[in-house]
Amino acid sequence: MTKMNRISALFAEATEPILNVYTTAGYPHFEDTMTVLTALQEGGVDIIEIGMPYSDPVADGETIQQSNQASLDQGMSVAHLLTQLKDLRQTITVPVLLMGYINPVLQYGVEAFCAKCAAIGIDGLILPDLPMAEYEREYKAIFEAHGLFNIFLITPQTTDERIRHIDSVSKGFIYMVSSASTTGAKTGISADQEVYFSRIASMNLKNPRLIGFGISDHESFVKASKNASGAIIGSAFVKLIGQATNLKAEIVDFVQSIKGKI
């Protein structure tokens, strides 16, 4: 644990907008997890967010819900995923986050889960239904002991006071939800959203920000990156891999096209 967390290193060194791509574990097929990760890295992704599938993902729209269910139907679980990722760091060098809902983590055991994540080389967690108050009361010490960053979300409705508090507790980056919505509900960036982005940019937070929800192509990626360190793509990517006929090649193309490299 002497090394700097990969997320901090990335943001410290990045010269171009950071692209974080979300993918659902075990999707489109149970054994695809590592294939997808490798292709993402080959395409030039900066951060990978792996979704741990859950039966009741309330913050997610249809695309991610269906990928979660498809993965569960093939037998995916937290334990299986951690096994699939056991040699993660033999090939993947970019920061990796696990995203998921709190219940499967509780059932696995928070302490055991964090220990396993640290051993594998996971850099942080995004647990949207783990609220700040619960995190601070029960989990912060465990996460920190294992060097895991917990990434918090803010939305256009989050008050300045709460944003300041989230900023003070956060490490790595703050996940800025572009509009009040579930994932995949909207695409594109409106003028209103740009006002919100620049309002937050002018708050001079200590943590960098990535913008997610509604980012689906090069144009929206560039727009979002004007007022943040980069952006996060989820549903658009999950849709792509759900339909891909040549998984690896299409993923590489997708990442490069988002980054404007092709």
Added chain:
Amino acid sequence: MSFQVDEQGYYGNFGGAFIPEMLYPNVEELRSRYLDIIADPVFQAEYDALLKDFVGRPTPLFKAERLSAKYNAKIYLKREDLCHTGAHKVNNTVGQILVAKRLGKNKIVAETGAGQHGVATATVCALMGMECIVYMGAIDIERQAPNVARMRMLGAQVVAAKSGSQTLKDATNEAMRHWINHPVDTHYIIGSVVGPHPYPDMVARFQSIISAEIRTQLQEKEGRDYPDYVIACVGGGSNAAGAFYHFLDEPRTALIAAEAAGKGVNSGHSAATTFLGKSGVLHGSKSLLMQTEDGQVIEPYSISAGLDYPGIGPMHAHLFESGRGKFYGITDEEALVAAVECSQLEGIIPALETAHALAVFEKLQAKPNEIVVVNLSGRGDKDLATYQNRLKLND
């Protein structure tokens, strides 16, 4: 031991507010204001007047003589089936629509299982001129068709939840997603004592009128203001919470909850959460939850749409864990037998949910002088298709 919610929104080990940040502003606004809103005398007056003149309260406490004779105890039925719209659910929706108004909301979203909460929500939305969207599992839309028609007649939009088991759990997911997508103008009227704090407490308070009336009515009829037993069915647990509320700290009253055991507690087709569940998080609170070892929610089963839910409210999880409440698992068959019995001995056709509570008489072994109050949470009209089918009433 306290059975009320604490400052952090917990009942013992259960409760809390496990919600995504997108819901935080709405839930926090509600949390910081609901107690003041409810305590406001103007609110109280408006709520009481609506309960009296619109809902038809107080509902009678009826001495069920033939059931009493059969089970050799003093059995009373608290007639929530006589509430406007046919179930206790309206006590909560009247309260919450008044809260929504004070929060400046003009649109309502709700989930429904049996359709009773959906109808009760559509009803108060019509009354107050608010837009109403109700999510209902695709399977429930089929098995509770009369209530779907009622909601539409009342002007509500009924949307089918097509994910998962296509029942109450999935309708709740969809209602929450709708709220995430419409955070500014919409209030979510949850139909039971579930969801993130402060919902369980707020809904319990609105339903507590049931036990407040039972106390007064028992005092008149029996010269004492508590029963030996209160029995209620538990889906999420709102009618039970209301029937138990004023007896939580009354050690002379046993609190009895009936859960849906479906085809048998261990049949793999059940919704008996306290028997099959472990501590977990669903729909914004930590409670007992039917789930796999991996923490995936198990799709429950019950003949009764209103009890077909994989969790229970955190208050009930605490009553169970602390031993204050006693829980029975009632099978589909037992509920059907009890529904026929209540119909033919007392002239009251109960809802299928309620029938689970009535099936507890068989197991209770009350003594002859003991007073048993059953919360007759709803009437059976909505279930006639199931009764016709299962009891072969048309042959």
